[in-house]
Amino acid sequence: MALNPLTVKKLRRFRSIRRGYVSFLVLAGLIVLSLFGELLINSRALAVSYEGRLHFPTYGANLPGTAFGLGYSYETNYRELKKKFEAESSKNWVLLPPFQFNAFENTPYQNVFKPAPPFFMGGPKGHLLGTDTTGRDIFARLFFGFRVAIFFALAFMTLTYVIGISVGCMMGYFGGVFDLIVQRLIEVWSNIPFLYMVIIIFSVIPSTLSISARVAILLLVMVLFSWTSMTYYMRTATYREKARDYTSAAIVIGAGTGRIIFNHILPNTISTVVTFMPFTIVSAITAVTALDFLGFGLPAPTPSMGELLKQGTQTLTTAPWIVSSAFAALVFILTLVTFIGEAVREAFDPKKFTTYE
Amino acid sequence: MNQVLPSLRWSGRWLLALAGVFFLVGCVKKKEAVVERDNTAEVKAYYAANPNFFRFATPADLPKDLVWENGADLPEIGSPAAKKGGTVYTFLQDYPRTLRHLGPDSNGSFRRWILDDVAVEWAHRHPNQTDVGPKGFHYFSGLASEWAIDKARKTVWVRIERSARWSDGVPITSDDMVFAFFLWRSKYIQAPWYNNFYTTNYAGITRYDSHTFSITLPEDRPDMSARVLELSPQPAHFYKELGDDYVERYQWRVVPTPGAYTILPEDIDKGRSITLTRSKDWWAKDKKNWRYRFNPDKIRFSIIRDTPKSFEAFKKGEIDFFNLSLAEYWYDKLPDSDPLVQSGSVQKSKFYNEFPRPTYGLWLNTSRPLLDNREVRVGIHYATNWPLVIDKFARGDWQRMQTGSDGYGDFSHPTLRSRPFSIEQALESFAKAGFTTRGPDGVLVNAKGDRLSFQLTTGYEALKDVLTILREEALKAGVEFRIEVLDSTTAFKKLQEKQHDISYTAFNVSPEMYPRFWETVHSANAYDNAFLSDGTSGPERKLKTQSNNVTSTAIHALDQKIIAYDRSSSADEMKKLAFEMEEMLFEYAAFSPGQVIPFMRIGSWRWIGYPEDFHVKLGRDFTEWMLFWVDEDKKKETLAARRTGATFPPVIRTYEQHKQKN
Known part of the structure; x- marks a missing residue:
């Protein structure tokens, strides 16, 4: 794919901003890593060799204990299976992932369900950051919580931008009555309180819906109430660009509206869009965390940073590691995104490359 | 499209007209409200x-x-x-x-x-x-x-x-x-x-x-x-x-x-x-059995939705007493070693009481699909790991509830025991209901492809961990609980509207001589037109809302017994009927008995006074019977001591005079 030399220049400049570039690499790495999270943090084994046959339980249906000669029909406890095989010193073996707890299982600490401190604070081995109030591994919950949040944020950003940019550009390009009416509509629309809408909508959607459907509805509701802010920036940017000679030239040549908006005007206003992206991601992550915190976000027991934060504030004195892990993780991710944002803004700053009189 | 648009426009006009009517109605109503009435x-x-x-x-x-x-x-x-x-x-x-x-x-x-x-x-x-x-x-x-x-x-x-x-x-x-x-x-x-x-x-x-x-x-x-x-x-x-x-x-x-x-x-x-x-001149203020109660001049309630937040307010002294019944609070958040307790500012009291127990447990709404199948319900009973909750969550302080009417002395069934947690028996029951194969997520599926999955609602935010524990355990038996934690009023509303699948809740029962059945299990509170006169299921059944039969239990034979029970004048006959009904309800398996909390645990600031023996036998919580009082002098003294760092002897007491011997 041949890139516009200007874009290449911008990208090169982005790479030269060390802090932002490194942050980008780290975040991208984390996202890619999270895609394979099940291979890293899981109570399911990576591979089991049982009586000469290899099993790979990580993905796909869960394997009952009976599959490995255990006396129960529910999902195999691979940690115990490994111990059993080792004790038997048979040819069977179990390969466990580096972190051996999933985000849902309750493990008792000192024989009761209460938060266990991280291993370096004297807690049980295996729990990198300790456990939460019902003995679930915090590291696993944070990691999968991050995955949910970041993909939620990416989807949220894509959808709001597609709607916001299209409407905003149309307003700027057509202007006149169309602009006037849509502006008023947006004003009315953006005055509907978002939080109440979330509460109302979640009280009427049937409880039989699956968790993924509920997440999708939450995403949709958030998009519905967030696309408006983008339109104003795009509207002004388009107004400005429309008055320039190249736009007039395109009109004279006979280019269609769509072509002018998306092929001519949009690339010249993209710097505005790009600089907003990281901040949108930040706000989406914060929003979903806040909604979880309030109990209107991702349904329990979906791992989520907001839910951990909430637990943490409730056990501030008895289990400070819950809130500190969740808080540190959230700050870390938001800082990465902000650094990327800064670098992007600097790299795509149009004043660097063009001068207008 | 062309046909749709005019109708839209019309509906718009109608909406406007309707809004106008509502506005007018609103005005009329307002005027009516001031009208005096004498009935x-x-x-x-x-x-x-x-x-x-x-x-x-x-x-x-x-x-x-x-x-x-x-x-x-x-x-x-x-x-x-x-x-x-x-x-x-x-x-x-x-x-x-x-x-x-x-x-x-x-x-x-x-x-x-x-x-x-x-x-x-x-x-x-x-x-x-x-x-x-x-x-x-x-x-x-x-x-x-x-x-x-x-x-x-x-x-x-x-x-x-x-x-x-x-x-x-x-x-x-x-x-x-x-x-x-x-x-x-x-x-x-x-x-x-x-x-x-x-x-x-x-x-x-x-x-x-x-x-x-x-x-x-x-x-x-x-x-x-x-x-x-x-x-x-x-x-x-x-x-x-x-x-x-x-x-x-x-x-x-x-x-x-x-x-x-x-x-x-x-x-x-x-x-x-x-x-x-x-009231300044309360007519009963010198009357025996009333004179030493209702002591404070004012009782002020602030609204604090969050339990941990109210606990912090208690620790700051903004709230005078706090229910420490949850193990987490009694052992971890306010342990005996806490400076507040050791300095004598806050006193800890554990009081064993004796009264009909609130019915904590899972209420299965039998009007819901799948839950209308008895075998499914029995399976859920076996799949619910109450012993683990009592052992690991309540740290062994709670007891297992056996029937829906525990604590009525001779009127409680002497031998009936709630179903234990048993994966094998749960799977057996589910198999009888046609759920034999496990889906890829371990949840049982029947031949039609229905998953054995239910919404589990509660209004007890403080007990939500109980549900996550039950959920993980139930998955082993192939049934999925989807947890929903609502605020208490919304959860209760949902329950009364019979919109729940399964609810983790409890009805408070007053200390009566014998349990009530009509409210919670008579068909009249489950459906309108539940049965035809010959006892067969009515064709025009309509779910009855705003009643306490939250399991939608409707058994014709049981109805007869309830009526006989409610009319009986012989205690012995009533006991016999109560036991028979308990057995029928056990068979019907719509209520999975949960826990009994045989005590109250209270943390109270030093200025809150209470009788020597702490409370009465029937006392369900600290404020019932209104025996406590506030000592303003002690309050000043305690607050002053907090500033100066002076301490008082710590008070941590257990009152076992009414403890039942097992």
């Missing part, structure tokens, strides 16, 4: 229309052979050391939705503060002397100066204390009791339970004079005296404006009460706080 004539007409129920006699008609009693020889409740005065600070999780005593939303958690714990009845069951005597429970006098019970005539006579006054100063008379039956049977109050209960359980009321009346019952039930003596009159003068708009009209009006506490209009700060104020 004296209507009430009189109602009495006249029911001459068999409402009888008006003269004092000369009183039978001469009555044996009057007043319970004066029973031991006194409360401590003479109690100090009057001061303000007690506590909290509510939700602002009360109404101040009405009756009708929609009136059964919320604030009800006890305007009714159950503060209202005065004719007589009250003695909370320490709880045995069943020849005449039933032991009663001490409240509004009644004396009463007489005649089993043969199925009647209880009551003489009203001459000094008794409503909180607005109006004397309490027999007319208020007569009126109560009009009120409770009235359609205006929108309370079907009341309508039914006070129609079917009472045969008549006779007024002899302004301070003497008698109530006759249809049967001489073993707890006949309780049926009458535990009634409370209703202020006829206050309900003069009763009408179709009762629910809105009386929404925020403070009902006059015979009790010590009332609410001043300026103390209703909606959404923020509400305060009870002790």
